[in-house]
Amino acid sequence: MxxxxxxxxxxxxxxxxxxxxxxxxxxxxxxxxxxxxxxxxxxxxxxxxxLWRNDWQPGQARYGMAAMVAGSIVVSVLALLLAGPLAVLLAAWLRYFAPALRRPMLALVELMAGIPSVVYGLWGMLVLVPWINQWAPPGASWLAASLVLALMILPLALLVTDTALGQLPVRYLQAGQALSLSRVGMLRRVLLPQAGASIVSGLVLQFGRALGETMAVLMVAGNVVQWPGSLFDPVRTLTANIALEMAYATGDHRVALFASGLLLLLVTALLLLLSWRLRGEKHALA
Amino acid sequence: MRWPDRLAAVSGALLLLAVLVPMGLMLWSLLVQGSGVLSVDFLLEDPSQAGRAGGIAALLISTGWILAVCLLVAVPLGLGCALYLSEQVPAGTRRAQWLGGVLDMLAAVPSIVYGLFGYQFFAISLGLGFSILSGGLALALMVLPLMIRSAEQALRAVPFSYRQAGEALSISRWGWVKRILIPQAAPGIAVGIILSIGRALAETAVLLFTAGYVLRRPDSVMDSGRALSVHIYDLAMNVPGGMARAAATGLVLVAILVILNLLVRRWLRPAQGVLY
Structure with missing residues (x-):
């Protein structure tokens, strides 16, 4: 039939x-x-x-983006430095020290990964910025942006690390136990180095996400176009700049924003290639 | 256990707090700020005074329309592409690797870039303007890789023996796809659709210059309409005194996403790797 x-x-x-x-x-x-x-x-x-000069004054036809490129980089690097080690250690701890907590924590973390970036940004505005403002005004700053971003990329960084550790052969663990190595020693000498490449590959992708994130950063970074001097200075990232100025930009100004979008796309592509390389994946594109 | 292990076990618990405390703070601050405003009326009233008063009914409608446009494009296209990958491109070939690479790349493109593209292509080049249609289409492109990947996994999970049985009966390709493959993979495809809905609801940057900011109820898909996420951003950043309603809207959005997440969990676990 x-x-x-x-x-x-x-x-x-x-x-x-x-x-x-x-x-x-x-x-x-x-x-x-x-x-x-x-x-x-x-x-x-x-x-x-x-574009590489350091004066962004669209009103006077000056389109130097150096300060914002630097802003994007420092904000994302600090976020990765905060979230990366935390995610790796926590994933390892959940897997090898507290397996009972692992499933519920991963469920929670998956939920966190789905929370909209505006809500992370809102949290930054409600809690983080006033808090930083108490001891280092104005509060909306490089540090605030990095902290919010760190919390945002942490869930996926943790999930990626967990997957990477899960792919290690069980016999490593058995061999370690047979030799009666301490678990910390096992992790430090065997498990983390073995999974290192895939973990780093995952973190590179998260770095790309941090660079490309717009809303959360826009809401807490202060958005002043200036070279990032201290942790407590307001900064503006490339993504925030597009979101802020696209609405009224015309002519060359508008085109400059598209050029910054192109730059973002290019950097994301390079990070993706790097991540494939690290994982040793044979993509025809790499 | 030896002392380094004990130490690690304890310090891991501290690390756990470093994640749980900010997350708890996040929910708590939303509740503190937003619960005073949140009520059934908040969901049923239209906003007034740029969102300082009233509720979010118009936004729920706009969001629904944007989502509908997004799904109408992303689901058939995504399913088609997933079928192409699972049916016509043998895994491991050069073409499969290329397509996989393209999908990874699409998934990695920053959302603001989708916004720029949607603004230039849909709103200006195609002349759709700031409209629900532009926004929904741009959003569809953004969720496409997620939809394709999850549908592909669902399709590939259909046992090979079914295919063999089909071939033994010399079933036509179309018959195989329509009567066996898609019905068998339906739960997994449903999960993919729900994940895509979640991703689309959470997105803001794509919609800023495509669907626009207009607070009214939309009359057609050619009207501009503000999504919930854009509303949160606008109230928090541009409307003095909008914080309470921003938080309440945030609570509504998070509640919707939690329900979607629970649905996925109940229905079927997506295989690893779909989420990111």
């Missing part, structure tokens, strides 16, 4: 339909790159070298 009722025409249609759907994914990526390139190419050719 199933065999003969549908003619081969349906099969051919299906085959072409699926091919089209597959092509759509490629088209989306190509379209994004193309649109950003087309929007910013003329500007890059004319003012490309100016």
């Amino acid at each position: 199933l065999t003969t009722s549908s003619p081969p025409r349906a099969d051919r249609l299906l085959s072409w339909g699926l091919r089209l759907a597959g092509a759509a994914a490629v088209l989306v990526l190509g379209g994004i790159v193309l649109v950003l390139l087309m929007q910013s190419a003329p500007f890059l050719l004319d003012h490309g070298s100016d």
Whole structure:
């Protein structure tokens, strides 16, 4: 009944339909790159070298993004330094010291991963910024942005580490126990080094997420365009700049924002390639 | 246990607190700020005075429309692409690796870049303007990799013996896909759809310059409409005295996401790797 009722025409249609759907994914990526390139190419050719200067004054046709590039980098680096080790240690602890807590904690962490970035930003505005403001005004600062981002990337960093540790062969643990190594020694000498590459690969991706995050950073970083001097200074990131100025930008200013989007895309792509390399995954793209 | 192990066990508990305390603070501060405003009326009234008063009914409607547009595009397209991957591209081939790479890349693109693209392509080039349609389409592109990956996993989990049985009966390809493959993978595909809904509801940056800020109830998909997440951002940043309602809206959004998460958990565990 199933065999003969549908003619081969349906099969051919299906085959072409699926091919089209597959092509759509490629088209989306190509379209994004193309649109950003087309929007910013003329500007890059004319003012490309100016972008690296340190004066962002769109009103006076000055489009130096150095301060915001630095802002993006320092905010994300600090966030990764805070969240990365915490996530790795916590994942290892849950797996090897408190297995009873592991399942409920992972469930909680997955829930955390789904919480919108605006809500993380709101938390930063409600709790973190006033708190920092008490001892180092104005509160909205590099530190606040990094702390909020750290909390945001922690869940996925933890899940990635847990997966990486879970992929280690059980016999490592058995061999360690047979040699009566301490668990800390096992972790430090065997398990973490063995899983190191995949853990770092996952953290690189999280760094990319931190760089690309807009809302949470926008809400707590203070958004003053300046070279990040101290932890308590307000900073503006590239992403926040796009979100703040796109609404009213025109002409070259608008194009400069597209150029910064292109830069973000490029950096994300490079981080992804790095992450593949580290994992030793053989992607044709890498 | 030896002393380094004991020490590690104790210090791990401290690390756990370093995660749980901020998370607890987050929920607590939302509750403190928002619970005074939250009520059934808050859900049923339209906002007034730029959101300082009234509720979020209009936003729930706009959010629903944006989500509907997003799913109408992302689900068929995502399912099609997932079928293509599972049916027509043998795993391990060059093409599979390329497509996998493209999907990873799409998943890694920052959401503000999707926003820029959506603004330029849908709102300006296609002339859709700041509208629910622009916003929903841009959002659809953003959730597409997640939808594809989870549907692909669901499809690949269908036992190989089913395929063999189908082939032994010389079932047509279309018949196999329609009557066996998709029904068998349906729970997993449902999980993928729910995950996509969660991701779409949580997103803000994509919608800022595509769906826009308008607070009214939308009349059609060509109207601008503000999503819940954009409302939270706008109230917290741009409206003095909007904090309480921002927190209350945040509570509503988190509640929706928690319910979706529980649904996924009850229904079927997504395989590892789908979430990120």
